[in-house]
Amino acid sequence: MTLMPTRTILLACAIVLVAIIAGAPFVLNEGILRLATECLLLLTMAQMWNLLAGYAGLVSLGHQVFIAFGAYALFLTSGWLEVTPIWVLPVAPLVAAAVAAIIAFPLFRLRDAYFSIAMWVFAEIIGAFTMKSQAVGGTSGVPLATSKLIDFDWFEPTMFWLAGGLTLVTIAALYKMMTSSFGLGLMSVRDNDLAAMSVGVDVRHNRFIAFVLSAAGCGLAGALSFMGNLFIAPLAAFDVNWSVYMMFIVIIGGIGTLEGPILGVIIFFGLRELMTGPLGLSGGWYLVGLGIIAVVVMIVAPRGIWPALRDRLGVRLLDVHRAAPRPAAATILPGASERVTG
Amino acid sequence: MIWVETLINGALLGGLYGLLGIGLALVFGVMRVVNIAHGEFMVLSAFCAVLLSNLFPQVSPLLMLIPVIALSFAVGWLYQAAIVNRVVTSPDPLSPLLLTFGVSVILRNVMVEIFGADVRSLQVGELSRASLEIAGLNIGIMPLLTLVLAALLFMALQLVLRHTEFGRIVRATADRRDIVRLSGVKPDRVYNYVMGLSLALGAIGGVLLAVRSGFTPFSGAERLLIAFEVVVLGGLGSFWGALLGGIALGMAQLIGLKIDPNAGLLYAHLLFFIMLLIRPSGLVSSRV
Amino acid sequence: MALLDVNGLQIFYGDLQAVFDMNFTVADGEAVALVGANGAGKSTFLKALVGLNEERRGAVHFDGIDISQMPAEQVSRLGLIMVPEGRLLFDSLTIEENLLMGSVNRRKGSWTLRRVFDLFPILEERRRMFPGQLSGGQQQMAAIGRALMSNPRLLLCDEISLGLAPVVVEQIYRSFADIRREGTAVVLVEQDVKRALATSERIYCLLKGRVSLTGPAQGLQPEQLTHAYFGN
Numbered sequence: 001m002t003l004m005p006t007r008t009i010l011l012a013c014a015i016v017l018v019a020i021i022a023g024a025p026f027v028l029n030e031g032i033l034r035l036a037t038e039c040l041l042l043l044t045m046a047q048m049w050n051l052l053a054g055y056a057g058l059v060s061l062g063h064q065v066f067i068a069f070g071a072y073a074l075f076l077t078s079g080w081l082e083v084t085p086i087w088v089l090p091v092a093p094l095v096a097a098a099v100a101a102i103i104a105f106p107l108f109r110l111r112d113a114y115f116s117i118a119m120w121v122f123a124e125i126i127g128a129f130t131m132k133s134q135a136v137g138g139t140s141g142v143p144l145a146t147s148k149l150i151d152f153d154w155f156e157p158t159m160f161w162l163a164g165g166l167t168l169v170t171i172a173a174l175y176k177m178m179t180s181s182f183g184l185g186l187m188s189v190r191d192n193d194l195a196a197m198s199v200g201v202d203v204r205h206n207r208f209i210a211f212v213l214s215a216a217g218c219g220l221a222g223a224l225s226f227m228g229n230l231f232i233a234p235l236a237a238f239d240v241n242w243s244v245y246m247m248f249i250v251i252i253g254g255i256g257t258l259e260g261p262i263l264g265v266i267i268f269f270g271l272r273e274l275m276t277g278p279l280g281l282s283g284g285w286y287l288v289g290l291g292i293i294a295v296v297v298m299i300v301a302p303r304g305i306w307p308a309l310r311d312r313l314g315v316r317l318l319d320v321h322r323a324a325p326r327p328a329a330a331t332i333l334p335g336a337s338e339r340v341t342g
Numbered sequence: 343m344i345w346v347e348t349l350i351n352g353a354l355l356g357g358l359y360g361l362l363g364i365g366l367a368l369v370f371g372v373m374r375v376v377n378i379a380h381g382e383f384m385v386l387s388a389f390c391a392v393l394l395s396n397l398f399p400q401v402s403p404l405l406m407l408i409p410v411i412a413l414s415f416a417v418g419w420l421y422q423a424a425i426v427n428r429v430v431t432s433p434d435p436l437s438p439l440l441l442t443f444g445v446s447v448i449l450r451n452v453m454v455e456i457f458g459a460d461v462r463s464l465q466v467g468e469l470s471r472a473s474l475e476i477a478g479l480n481i482g483i484m485p486l487l488t489l490v491l492a493a494l495l496f497m498a499l500q501l502v503l504r505h506t507e508f509g510r511i512v513r514a515t516a517d518r519r520d521i522v523r524l525s526g527v528k529p530d531r532v533y534n535y536v537m538g539l540s541l542a543l544g545a546i547g548g549v550l551l552a553v554r555s556g557f558t559p560f561s562g563a564e565r566l567l568i569a570f571e572v573v574v575l576g577g578l579g580s581f582w583g584a585l586l587g588g589i590a591l592g593m594a595q596l597i598g599l600k601i602d603p604n605a606g607l608l609y610a611h612l613l614f615f616i617m618l619l620i621r622p623s624g625l626v627s628s629r630v
Numbered sequence: 631m632a633l634l635d636v637n638g639l640q641i642f643y644g645d646l647q648a649v650f651d652m653n654f655t656v657a658d659g660e661a662v663a664l665v666g667a668n669g670a671g672k673s674t675f676l677k678a679l680v681g682l683n684e685e686r687r688g689a690v691h692f693d694g695i696d697i698s699q700m701p702a703e704q705v706s707r708l709g710l711i712m713v714p715e716g717r718l719l720f721d722s723l724t725i726e727e728n729l730l731m732g733s734v735n736r737r738k739g740s741w742t743l744r745r746v747f748d749l750f751p752i753l754e755e756r757r758r759m760f761p762g763q764l765s766g767g768q769q770q771m772a773a774i775g776r777a778l779m780s781n782p783r784l785l786l787c788d789e790i791s792l793g794l795a796p797v798v799v800e801q802i803y804r805s806f807a808d809i810r811r812e813g814t815a816v817v818l819v820e821q822d823v824k825r826a827l828a829t830s831e832r833i834y835c836l837l838k839g840r841v842s843l844t845g846p847a848q849g850l851q852p853e854q855l856t857h858a859y860f861g862n
Contacts, residue, residue, distance in 0.1 A: 053436065057436065059436050059439055059440065061378075061443065106615075106618060106619045109618075110618070112376075112435045112436065112439065113376035113378075113435075113439045114376075114574065116376075116439055117376065117378075117566075117567070117570045118615075118618060120563075120567065121567055121570075121571070121611050121614060121615060122615065124567065124607070124611055125608065125611045125612060125615060128605070128606065128607075128608040128611070129608070132602075132604070132608075240563060244443075244447050247440065247443065247444075248444070248447075251440055251444070282455065284451040284452075284454045284455040285451070285455055287447055287448075287451040288447075288448050288451045288452055288455070290447075291444050291445070291447040291448035291451070292448060294444045294447075295425065295441060295444040295445060295448065298429065298437065298440060298441045298444065299425070299428045299429070299441070302429070302432065302434070302437060507730070507734065510723060510727050510730060510731060510734075511731070511734060513720065513722050513723055513727075514720040514723055514727075514728075514731050516722070517720040517721050517722055517723070518718055518720060520682060520702075521714060521718045521720070522720075522731070522734075523681070523682065523701070523702035523703045523706065524680060524682075524702060524706055524711065524712055524714065524777075525706060525731045525732055525734045525735055525776075525780065526703050526704075526706040526707045526734055526735025526736070526780075527703055527734055527735075528701075528703045
């Protein structure tokens, strides 16, 4: 059974989701709302990481740098201009995108693991400079200077709405993008550089756009995330665990799919609430558990859980995969072995 | 004069950094895999040395290197056989990267839970403070020994790879994984030995670094980044290049610390990043 | 009993079947030519024999041992050795080291470095050079030498004359007399049908993955062969 999404079904789904997000703050208590906000922001980040790794074939281990840039940009601009942080939110993705656009030039000379680790080194360098710079609060970080302008009665719901809106817009935009010619070009880059180039896909250009968009999305989600805390410090902002979370969510859920990160986030938070709640384990063991799941998934189902489920169940939701699955050799073999003569 | 001393100490530290890099370079050269967990394995071997020297306080911690090296070899062999070999031939070059990154996260957090996040170090007593005075320069015995040991290990590795059958098999497997099978060689087994060797070399670096400065379970990332920078600066697959790269980074770090005592690895990272812009192919370009 | 006995072999190349229902035998010490047009499945067949192509079904016995699903590294130890198409030497090993790789499987026999150098004296001169510094013909000699160092009972040669000057091909083929004197059986996969026929006792012709002709190499009708080679 194949469930093909038509325009109307998708539109109906979108309306239902918007209604759920709009109504949720009136139903849920504050703790759950905060958790849901965190979930949605991490989902957005994971989608952004996936845009780069799953579609453009670039694994970044330094994506925390964009989260930090977005968040610091928000905190500092809001402080300077003395306006409510929400109004300066657009600064966050712009700064992150600008940084990405600049460092793309040296970094895009590197391939595969070199790109990944050079990104990480870049994040370390910026992190070290941030800790040294008293202008941005040094190691102790800075509180949100304009927090007095925030209406705290509506703060949690607003954060949730922003996160929810961002998630929906991100997924819709990615879906639109991946079914466009740009997305197809991008995916052909992931599959085969040379082949893509030979049919006229501008590999560098497509990668560049994916990189800048991915940075912008992470910048905005990072800004929202730290805005919710009303405080930012370099150790938290430049934590390599941001990349770990994004990577694990994408790897476990399904790399190169839109649904994968959604499934990944559910597993990520489900496991966290289970292990640190009822089981009473520490955050360290939780990461160990998550890491083991990720490693097992990579070995058993290298494309992730969602693609494996999809193939088994034949369900298609937001499928942006262009080629029909190739018939496996196994489907030919039974017939072939009958032809063996004695 | 103080700058000359800094440069010399930087060069001595560089020998150690070369050792961190060489294990990573070996694995990359043979199987085109960057083992992201390399740093965590180094930290793990340092923890093993600390545990052993707590168990046998009368034995010099430096002698603990021998069992730790053996243990690391075995761990590397198993790590490759059980995990890395499953993705090493994956058509997607990102698979080994992601997998070893996953392993590094697991190892780091297991170490945090077992050993705690406190700073540890390996005490070698008098030796760590002993120094030589040459032409008015103060040079530590321990760093000097480390550099000599690093140079000896580099030579030994070179010799093994150049002049033994094992070395030939390793190089041939690096060249053509399929064709060595026609000579009766099982590539996965070669990889097992290479990863064992890599982690054994990493263990030497890890233990000696633990003598020099403190470490926590979180030090693995730092060690991996140094190792990686050493390899890239040195030019891929070049062992002597790795030593040179290590020396360059060691000097950058110590000069940086002279300018700013809180700099940590910032200047080493900066040197790496700048070199990447100027000379992406590394300081030395040559073959294995 | 034949040294190599292939019965009903099917080989797959990804999703496609490359060889159908292949029957093929080689007797001890025999030279057999395997000819056919490009894409007929000759190389695929050789690779499957030595275990490099793992998608295969059917019975393959070498010296009475079932090797139909045996991995390449084990097949090599039995003395079924292939000279791969395109030489495929180890680029970072010297010529001498390349030859020594042949003896890694530890098969006893009369082939040594000395004897390979006697067979191809040019290789001794260039023993310290790397494959990239040698001409195509010299590389081919090194590839054959590497296989001989394994002391093969059956040597599978895949397109050894491809891209080489006629004089060089002549020289390489002359060496087969020496090689066969040891009792080594040979399978020659060749585009150059004449050459293959002149060197072999029996011939197999492959057409689109199936044996289209088999028989003694001598006394073959040209039109018979053309038909088997190209089909119609």
